[in-house]
Amino acid sequence: xxxxxxxxxxxxxxxxxxxxxxxxxxxxxxxxxxxxxxxxxxxxxxxxxxxxxxxxxxxxxxxxxxxxxxxxxxxxxxxxxxxxxxxxxxxxxxxxxxxxxxxxxxxxxxxxxxxxxxxxxxxxxxxxxxxxxxxxxxxxxxxxxxxxxxxxxxxxxxxxxxxxxxxxxxxxxxxxxxxxxxxxxxxxxxxxxxxxxxxxxxxxxxxxxxxxxxxxxxxxxxxxxxxxxxxxxxxxxxxxxxxxxxxxxxxxxxxxxxxxxxxxxxxxxxxxxxxxxxxxxxxxxxxxxxxxxxxxxxxxxxxxxxxxxxxxxxxxxxxxxxxxxxxxxxxxxxxxxxxxxxxxxxxxxxxxxxxxxxx
Amino acid sequence: xxxxxxxxxxxxxxxxxxxxxxxxxxxxxxxxxxxxxxxxxxxxxxxxxxxxxxxxxxxxxxxxxxxxxxxxxxxxxxxxxxxxxxxxxxxxxxxxxxxxxxxxxxxxxxxxxxxxxxxxxxxxxxxxxxxxxxxx
Amino acid sequence: xxxxxxxxxxxxxxxxxxxxxxxxxxxxxxxxxxxxxxxxxxxxxxxxxxxxxxxxxxxxxxxxxxxxxxxxxxxxxxxxxxxxxxxxxxxxxxxxxxxxxxxxxxxxxxxxxxxxxxxxxxxxxxxxxxxxxxxxxxxxxxxxxxxxxxxxxxxxxxxxxxxxxxxxxxxxxxxxxxxxxxxxxxxxxxxxxxxxxxxxxxxxxxxxxxxxxxxxxxx
Numbered sequence: 001x002x003x004x005x006x007x008x009x010x011x012x013x014x015x016x017x018x019x020x021x022x023x024x025x026x027x028x029x030x031x032x033x034x035x036x037x038x039x040x041x042x043x044x045x046x047x048x049x050x051x052x053x054x055x056x057x058x059x060x061x062x063x064x065x066x067x068x069x070x071x072x073x074x075x076x077x078x079x080x081x082x083x084x085x086x087x088x089x090x091x092x093x094x095x096x097x098x099x100x101x102x103x104x105x106x107x108x109x110x111x112x113x114x115x116x117x118x119x120x121x122x123x124x125x126x127x128x129x130x131x132x133x134x135x136x137x138x139x140x141x142x143x144x145x146x147x148x149x150x151x152x153x154x155x156x157x158x159x160x161x162x163x164x165x166x167x168x169x170x171x172x173x174x175x176x177x178x179x180x181x182x183x184x185x186x187x188x189x190x191x192x193x194x195x196x197x198x199x200x201x202x203x204x205x206x207x208x209x210x211x212x213x214x215x216x217x218x219x220x221x222x223x224x225x226x227x228x229x230x231x232x233x234x235x236x237x238x239x240x241x242x243x244x245x246x247x248x249x250x251x252x253x254x255x256x257x258x259x260x261x262x263x264x265x266x267x268x269x270x271x272x273x274x275x276x277x278x279x280x281x282x283x284x285x286x287x288x289x290x291x292x293x294x295x296x297x298x299x300x301x302x303x304x305x306x307x308x309x310x311x312x313x314x315x316x317x318x319x320x321x322x323x324x325x326x327x328x329x330x331x332x333x334x335x336x337x338x339x340x341x342x343x344x345x346x347x348x349x350x351x352x353x354x355x356x357x358x359x
Numbered sequence: 360x361x362x363x364x365x366x367x368x369x370x371x372x373x374x375x376x377x378x379x380x381x382x383x384x385x386x387x388x389x390x391x392x393x394x395x396x397x398x399x400x401x402x403x404x405x406x407x408x409x410x411x412x413x414x415x416x417x418x419x420x421x422x423x424x425x426x427x428x429x430x431x432x433x434x435x436x437x438x439x440x441x442x443x444x445x446x447x448x449x450x451x452x453x454x455x456x457x458x459x460x461x462x463x464x465x466x467x468x469x470x471x472x473x474x475x476x477x478x479x480x481x482x483x484x485x486x487x488x489x490x491x492x493x494x495x
Numbered sequence: 496x497x498x499x500x501x502x503x504x505x506x507x508x509x510x511x512x513x514x515x516x517x518x519x520x521x522x523x524x525x526x527x528x529x530x531x532x533x534x535x536x537x538x539x540x541x542x543x544x545x546x547x548x549x550x551x552x553x554x555x556x557x558x559x560x561x562x563x564x565x566x567x568x569x570x571x572x573x574x575x576x577x578x579x580x581x582x583x584x585x586x587x588x589x590x591x592x593x594x595x596x597x598x599x600x601x602x603x604x605x606x607x608x609x610x611x612x613x614x615x616x617x618x619x620x621x622x623x624x625x626x627x628x629x630x631x632x633x634x635x636x637x638x639x640x641x642x643x644x645x646x647x648x649x650x651x652x653x654x655x656x657x658x659x660x661x662x663x664x665x666x667x668x669x670x671x672x673x674x675x676x677x678x679x680x681x682x683x684x685x686x687x688x689x690x691x692x693x694x695x696x697x698x699x700x701x702x703x704x705x706x707x708x709x710x711x712x713x714x
Contacts, residue, residue: 016477018434021453027405028462034403038472218497228667242588242606261592268499268668281459297668298497304506310671311589312596314507319515327519331526338531 005207006045019045023204029276030201030213031223043208050207051110052117053103054088055145057138058131058165058174059120063156064090066193067200083203086114089133100134107148115206116149118142118177121158121165125173142180151185151212152177155199157295160188160220167301178219187212188219192295195276198224218298220270229266229292232274235259253289263307264291271296381415384465385422391467392447401468403451416463423448423465430474436461440471502672505679513679520686521694528695541711551704551714552697568627572620579617583610583653607660614657621650645690651677 009019020041027037056064068091085091086106087099094102106114120138123130128137146152154177157163165174178186189198202221205213213221230236238244238258245252246261258264266274269292273284285292291307294300304314387404394400406416424444432438436455443450449471451464476484545554558570584590588604595601604610625646628634655677659670685691707714 015434016480017432017473020473021432021434021438024464025453025462028407028464031408034405034464230667231662240607242604244588260589268502268671277459280455280457281461282457294499297499299500299503302503303499304503309589309592309596310502310506311593312506313510313593314503315511317511317514317597319511320518323515323519324522327522328526330519331523332530334523334527335530338527 005047005049008049016045026197026201026204029197029223029272030205030221031226040204040208044204047207049084051106051114052083052085053106053114053145053149054085054117054119055138055141056089057118057120057122057142057159058172059156059158061090062193063119064088066191067196083115083207086110097134103145107145111148113150114148115203116145116152117155118152118159119155121162121174121176122180123165123172123174125171130172139180142177146181146184149184151187151206152181153199153202154178154186154188154190154219156194157190157192157298157300160190160218161298163192164301166299185212186219187215187221190218190220190225190296190298191271192293192300194296195224195272195278197276198272216270218270220296224272224276225270225296227270229269229271229274229286230264233266233286234274235286248289256289259286259289259291261309262291263305263309265294265297265300265303265306265310266292267310269294269297269300377414377418378410378412380410381418381422384409384419388445388448388465388467392445395447395467395469401466401472403464403466403468406463406465419465420450423450430471432473438473440466440474498666498668498672502668502675505672505675509676509679513682517682517686520683521691524686524691525694529698536706536709538709540709543708543711543713546704546708546711546713548701548705548708550708552700554704554713555700566627566631568623572623572627576617576620576624579613579620580649580653582613583617583656586610611657611660614653614660618650618653618657621646621653625650641688644684645688648677648681648684649690652681 006016006019010016020038023041023044024034024037027034027040032040054064087103089099092099092102120131122128122138122142124139128139131138133141154160158165158174159177162170162174162176162179165172166176176188178188187202189202191198198221201224202213205211205221213223216222216225218225230239233239235256235258238256239260243252243255243257244261245255245257245259247253248262260267264286266286273292274286277284277287293306294303297303308314384404391402391404394402411419426442426444426446428442430440432440436453436458438451438453440449440451442448447467447469449466449468451466451471451473453461453463455461563570582605585594586605587610588607591601591604605613628638628642628646652674655670655674658664659667659674662670664670665673681690685693703714
């Protein structure tokens with residue numbers, strides 16, 4: 001199936017106009033000027049399929065599910081098919097030694113040119129023994145594969161920031177891709193799972209311009225992670241009016257009021273859910289009546305509880321009782337000491353001086 | 360269970376009114392039409408990239424009016440490319456299979472690029488015609 | 496440490512420590528002050544109209560004759576920012592939620608736009624009292640480090656809270672964390688500085704009114 005993308009698409013029944021339409025929309029979502037949509041279409045139509053190696057580490061396959069089952073048949077899915085996916089354990093037909101052979105082959109053939117997609121975090125505890133493929137630890141595999149990669153795309157929160165495996169107490173010593181790969185360009189596409197179009201958007205950008213899109217300080221594509229959920233939320237006016245749902249079945253919840261008090265992490269979460277939505281634009285968590293979990297932010301799992309509002313204590317205030325007792329004790333002790341010194345002063349007939357008053 | 364059977368109704372928090380961002384777009388369009396006439400350069404404005412409220416969009420649609428031509432494209436969801444009351448200005452809406460608007464543009468062009476058939480596709484059509492003739 | 500970890504720390508261990516020290520300090524100081532006691536005044540009380548602890552509590556809330564004209568900024572701006580602080584702290588929805596979470600009491604809040612307006616007025620009033628303190632020679636002369644410090648730790652929570660809500664200067668999570676941190680600093684220093692007047696204000700007025708009332712002097 002070598003050849004240009006548009007020919008491959010045509011064989012799958014995707015017309016040129018459908019492709020142009022998709023590129024126009026993709027460019028719009030990536031905040032590129034409209035002219036870029038056409039440039040993208042032209043470049044992608046002629047592009048050769050880049051080799052992509054997808055390494056799964058400590059993960060749940062949810063990221064793969066998100067992109068392959070987004071909704072069918074999608075152009076997103078087809079763009080994904082258009083890359084030469086040389087290694088993907090879940091999707092590939094080969095298994096065992098055959099699969100490992102395919103990986104070695106792809107890495108040798110396309111050295112320096114392939115894109116490396118990683119999902120899942122990498123355990124460092126016990127010399128990486130917590131997660132191995134074909135007898136080799138994840139950290140070993142990642143270091144070897146990253147060496148020959150043109151760029152590394154960390155898909156999902158686990159690969160981007162450590163995710164659930166890294167959650168307190170992090171039993172496996174899990175770290176993110178960018179903790180280990182420092183000498184190659186790394187793009188983080190966090191989310192649990194990430195939005196499919198964000199993944200294909202980055203791939204399309206690479207196919208078109210041969211480079212990675214502009215990134216923020218957490219290495220996320222700015223066009224998708226530039227604004228918070230709260231900024232673009234359709235329930236934002238309720239927040240501004242002070243109208244909040246207080247339980248999941250009260251009048252406020254029925255009226256679709258703001259979910260801040262129910263623990264929505266929208267104000268501190270950067271992602272495109274509010275604009276791109278999920279399942280082909282059907283809905284997204286807040287529209288379905290549940291607050292944002294903040295899944296595209298580092299350490300969202302340890303953010304103090306999904307159902308606790310951002311303004312309330314993350315932990316129970318456990319020092320209050322003890323410190324109150326200590327405070328009362330100190331106060332009483334100082335009180336007794338004061339009385340004692342007062343009585344002593346009185347019995348000694350001490351006089352009050354100016355210095356005493358200055359105290 | 361259908362979503363309608365869940366007793367959850369979202370009340371829009373009062374229609375956000377005109378933001379004042381729509382009228383300057385008319386000037387922008389004038390400039391683009393001028394460029395189309397002088398240099399034959401077509402261009403487009405991405406409406407989802409601008410801070411426009413639904414009321415702004417309705418105002419724009421109303422101002423630009425409806426022209427003589429309405430094109431419907433059936434390709435992975437319906438797209439409409441409609442000429443406005445100002446010839447040379449087209450209102451382009453792309454929808455997905457579920458009917459949700461994916462992107463919206465205003466194009467300044469004699470004919471939107473998407474409407475024209477690509478030579479490669481015409482070639483395919485030619486081959487198809489030839490095969491039909493030889494098949495008779 | 497990234498912004499969210501910072502935020503989680505100030506919401507968790509940070510808040511824990513701050514409220515712990517706050518409670519310790521408040522109980523300590525209150526017990527210490529009220530256990531000081533006073534020798535019983537055996538003289539016969541002189542009764543004069545308007546001379547009692549309760550009278551003084553209210554009387555001192557109003558400017559003394561002529562003072563409003565002499566120091567208008569202290570009174571108007573002073574009143575404005577104190578009322579503003581009370582409204583912001585107790586009637587902003589996220590704050591009510593915090594109180595509800597801590598002690599279980601809840602009440603309706605004000606719309607956030609209104610609180611926003613109050614915040615701007617409060618900050619303006621606080622800046623006005625600061626400028627007044629700098630401009631007026633006697634005030635400047637009487638000011639010690641503690642006065643400037645108390646002003647700063649009171650102003651910072653208001654400023655950072657407002658910046659966070661307005662999405663100015665820094666990303667919201669960072670600003671929110673800074674806001675909570677500044678409140679924690681305020682909580683920690685409150686029992687040990689002149690800011691403790693939040694607790695002792697009415698007690699000391701009552702004391703002065705009572706002592707002088709016994710002598711028949713309305714103060």
